[in-house]
Amino acid sequence: MPFSHPMLGKRAPFIALPDANGNLYELPVGQKAIALYVFPRAGSPVCTKEACAFNEARDLNPVFSYLNKYDFEIIGISGDPISRQHKFVQNHNLNHVVLSDTSGEARRAYGVTKVLGFIPGRETFFIGRDGIIKGVCTKQLNHKAHLALIESCLRVETEVMENM
Numbered sequence: 001m002p003f004s005h006p007m008l009g010k011r012a013p014f015i016a017l018p019d020a021n022g023n024l025y026e027l028p029v030g031q032k033a034i035a036l037y038v039f040p041r042a043g044s045p046v047c048t049k050e051a052c053a054f055n056e057a058r059d060l061n062p063v064f065s066y067l068n069k070y071d072f073e074i075i076g077i078s079g080d081p082i083s084r085q086h087k088f089v090q091n092h093n094l095n096h097v098v099l100s101d102t103s104g105e106a107r108r109a110y111g112v113t114k115v116l117g118f119i120p121g122r123e124t125f126f127i128g129r130d131g132i133i134k135g136v137c138t139k140q141l142n143h144k145a146h147l148a149l150i151e152s153c154l155r156v157e158t159e160v161m162e163n164m
Helices: 045-060 062-069 082-091 105-110 143-162
Strands: 016-018 024-026 033-038 072-078 097-100 123-127 133-137
Touching (some): 016 097, 033 045, 033 143, 045 072, 045 143, 123 143, 133 143
Parallel strands (some): 033 072, 072 097
Antiparallel strands (some): 016 024, 033 123
16 A cells, blocks of 8 residues: 555645744745655754755755755754754754754644654655645654655656746
8 A cells, every 4th residue: 555644735734933043934835845854853863864864965965956946945843942953953064944843833733643652753744836745754763765755756846847
């Protein structure tokens, strides 16, 4: 049976959360393509690998050149407080937005579930320029699968943009 997620094909929920510097950041749904990765905890081993992988892809992966041609943004979200997010961003020189969701608002809005009923889940969403969620990855320990999903969706999105 093919993978199905309740958010796939639906309009991405609008959220506004503080970034790692405490500034309110509004998710640009419908304004640009977005790689939105929701991760359990800033600084944990897999979360650090995932954030750094998105960082490196932004700079080194040719598919991510979509950033330069069309509007595209990478955004990370976890339930950590702003102070922890700030330290995480600084320690790993992250070049993308990382948001603090201490209330769980984004997790609820995007239907991110808990693992074993108590561990915050890891999910990545690709939101097209039209604001529709076009891809979801729910692999909990395979951070590379999350990056692969975004790369695959960017290939499709780039093809659509170039044929317009």
